[in-house]
Amino acid sequence: MNTFFKIESVKILFITGLLSLFFGCAYYNTYYNAEQYFLDGEKEYNVLTDGKVNAALRKKFDTAIEKANRVIALYPTSRWVDNSLYIVALSSYYKGDYNIARKKFEEFANKYADSELYPEAMIWYGRNLWKMGEKDLAFFQWKKIINLTTDNELLAELYASIGALYFNDNAYDSALYYYNKATDFGRNYDVAAEAQYRIAEINLAKNQPKDAIKSLKKINQYSPSLIMRDKMQILLARIYRESGQFDEAIEMINAKLNDQANENIWGDLELQLGLIYLAQKDYESAMSRFAQITEKYKGKPVAATANYNLAELNMTYTRDYQQAQNQYDNVVKIDAKTLMAFEARNKSADIKRFFVIRKRLDNLEKQVVAIDLNPPVTTDTIKTEPEITQSKEELKKAQEKKNTAQKKSIDTVAVFNEYFTSMYEIAEIYYFNFNLLDSSVFYLTKVVDSIPFNNMRDKALYGLYRIFMDLKDPEKAAEYTAHLKEWFPQSPYLADIEKRPVNLPPDEVAAENLLVEAENLSATDLYSAIDFFQAIYQKYPDSRSAEKSIINLAYLYHHNLFDLKNALTWYKYYIDTYPKGESYQSMRVAYEQLKGIETAIATQNQAAPVDSTLLPPQTTVAPTFIEDEKEQQNNVEDERPEEER
Numbered sequence: 001m002n003t004f005f006k007i008e009s010v011k012i013l014f015i016t017g018l019l020s021l022f023f024g025c026a027y028y029n030t031y032y033n034a035e036q037y038f039l040d041g042e043k044e045y046n047v048l049t050d051g052k053v054n055a056a057l058r059k060k061f062d063t064a065i066e067k068a069n070r071v072i073a074l075y076p077t078s079r080w081v082d083n084s085l086y087i088v089a090l091s092s093y094y095k096g097d098y099n100i101a102r103k104k105f106e107e108f109a110n111k112y113a114d115s116e117l118y119p120e121a122m123i124w125y126g127r128n129l130w131k132m133g134e135k136d137l138a139f140f141q142w143k144k145i146i147n148l149t150t151d152n153e154l155l156a157e158l159y160a161s162i163g164a165l166y167f168n169d170n171a172y173d174s175a176l177y178y179y180n181k182a183t184d185f186g187r188n189y190d191v192a193a194e195a196q197y198r199i200a201e202i203n204l205a206k207n208q209p210k211d212a213i214k215s216l217k218k219i220n221q222y223s224p225s226l227i228m229r230d231k232m233q234i235l236l237a238r239i240y241r242e243s244g245q246f247d248e249a250i251e252m253i254n255a256k257l258n259d260q261a262n263e264n265i266w267g268d269l270e271l272q273l274g275l276i277y278l279a280q281k282d283y284e285s286a287m288s289r290f291a292q293i294t295e296k297y298k299g300k301p302v303a304a305t306a307n308y309n310l311a312e313l314n315m316t317y318t319r320d321y322q323q324a325q326n327q328y329d330n331v332v333k334i335d336a337k338t339l340m341a342f343e344a345r346n347k348s349a350d351i352k353r354f355f356v357i358r359k360r361l362d363n364l365e366k367q368v369v370a371i372d373l374n375p376p377v378t379t380d381t382i383k384t385e386p387e388i389t390q391s392k393e394e395l396k397k398a399q400e401k402k403n404t405a406q407k408k409s410i411d412t413v414a415v416f417n418e419y420f421t422s423m424y425e426i427a428e429i430y431y432f433n434f435n436l437l438d439s440s441v442f443y444l445t446k447v448v449d450s451i452p453f454n455n456m457r458d459k460a461l462y463g464l465y466r467i468f469m470d471l472k473d474p475e476k477a478a479e480y481t482a483h484l485k486e487w488f489p490q491s492p493y494l495a496d497i498e499k500r501p502v503n504l505p506p507d508e509v510a511a512e513n514l515l516v517e518a519e520n521l522s523a524t525d526l527y528s529a530i531d532f533f534q535a536i537y538q539k540y541p542d543s544r545s546a547e548k549s550i551i552n553l554a555y556l557y558h559h560n561l562f563d564l565k566n567a568l569t570w571y572k573y574y575i576d577t578y579p580k581g582e583s584y585q586s587m588r589v590a591y592e593q594l595k596g597i598e599t600a601i602a603t604q605n606q607a608a609p610v611d612s613t614l615l616p617p618q619t620t621v622a623p624t625f626i627e628d629e630k631e632q633q634n635n636v637e638d639e640r641p642e643e644e645r
Helices: 001-044 055-074 080-093 098-111 119-129 135-146 152-168 172-187 190-205 207-220 225-241 244-259 261-277 283-296 300-319 321-334 341-371 392-433 437-451 455-471 474-487 491-497 506-521 526-539 544-560 565-576 584-604 627-635
Strands: none
Touching: 001 055, 001 474, 055 080, 055 283, 080 098, 080 119, 119 152, 119 341, 119 526, 135 152, 152 190, 172 190, 190 207, 190 225, 207 225, 207 506, 225 244, 225 261, 244 261, 261 283, 261 300, 283 300, 300 321, 300 341, 321 341, 341 392, 341 584, 392 437, 392 455, 392 584, 437 455, 455 474, 455 491, 474 491, 506 544, 526 544, 544 565, 544 584, 565 584
């Protein structure tokens, strides 16, 4: 009996050991497969020149996520579960699924703060936040991690990431400080070469070409990769070009274009040639070179840049707006996720809007010409009171005739209102979007000189005043101010010129003062200006300034911050709130065009989940911290140079 139990116990232990070994191998094999797919994908991702994740690469990351999720679901207590969640988060980041990646990184931070992978995961979490536009929170996250690791490679990555934040904001002194720290800590890693490359770029941006070349040569100390060596050659051509050393640049570029070893960067070198011609104002040669690039390097980022430059030349040199629109659209087709593509979308939308208004204006012009403003007076003109002796039939005809005359009068006013509004909008496009001063002045002057049914004359005078003030011609601007005083003494535009409150209720005056302050701030501090504009419509929702504030918010998010989601929010808010506003038509056109852009982006990123929620107008939409996060950030030691603090 005892012997039997001993034998059975041994059997049970043996079987248990086998089962443990089996299940251990099972989950490790699953994790191993996930890791291999991830590492293969990461290796391929790191050599991308355009950042585009194709279907095959996306599939590798999808498979890595699927297998890593299986480890997490089936073996939640295994030693590989933190690694698996890290693979899910970082694979999602590489795919561009930033909302999912953020959730997974935050889940990792909550569950595995003691993991060896925690500091590295938080570096990528910060990069993910930056991709989502939350730069301040990314900075705070990185500063916090600096104190949690002694690993030189991770520290170099952290300093390089913070340097990139400052570099992106053109805060070059602070960027230099952090990039130099990255080279100190990352001397034995690839990150040092990348940081040194950025230092060379900063010296170029600061108009220090000699220092830029010295910094470029120092990259050789860090054993740069072949990709980095290619980037160094392109940057050297840029340094020569941007410092005006055109002959040196052309000689160097031609030599490298004749060397098969540089085939990978021929397109970028040809682009530099085109930009040199552009700088020399040899527009024909520049256009010819850019056109060749679009044909020889179809579908590549360099072709997108060439298309963009061709579009700009067609806007300013040939004035071929249709061709420019096509080339802006080509930029988006080739390289849809870049800032250049966003600008190209906006400029293409501006051109489309121009054509729409131009067509409308042509139609209205025909209607205006056809209107007889001096109809002959006949004996059968309708009297205010019909004679008592008239029959019912005569009274009916007389009333119908009177109604027809009134309707015709109303239609005439509506046509003229739309006509002059469209003319004013065309003038704005010429000045602000197409940089055609003479055309803008022509149309504004035409509005000013037109009398009948014209509700835009004072606004056009104000527009002319602003243009000539911008041109530093106060005498000409004073002429338009004098006309405003003579013809429209009660105009709010005159009150703005004279820096005096309009004869308005106290709330209107207070709102107007805030508006002036906000508009002044918008030139130097966008986010403070946004706060002011929001305060105006929240505190004085019924004021004229509230309407203008909404227009400003839409414009800033659209044209200054390139924030599609918030721009749509404010355009939509204006359309819903001010259906009879004087800018309703232009705001609606802009909204519909941006909505089309949003749809196009969603189509191009069907595989990536889109957060479709828009912040309501009652909510502050400028990127901000939660208050306690701000406080934590303030408590973190600031290692920036003193001048940047």
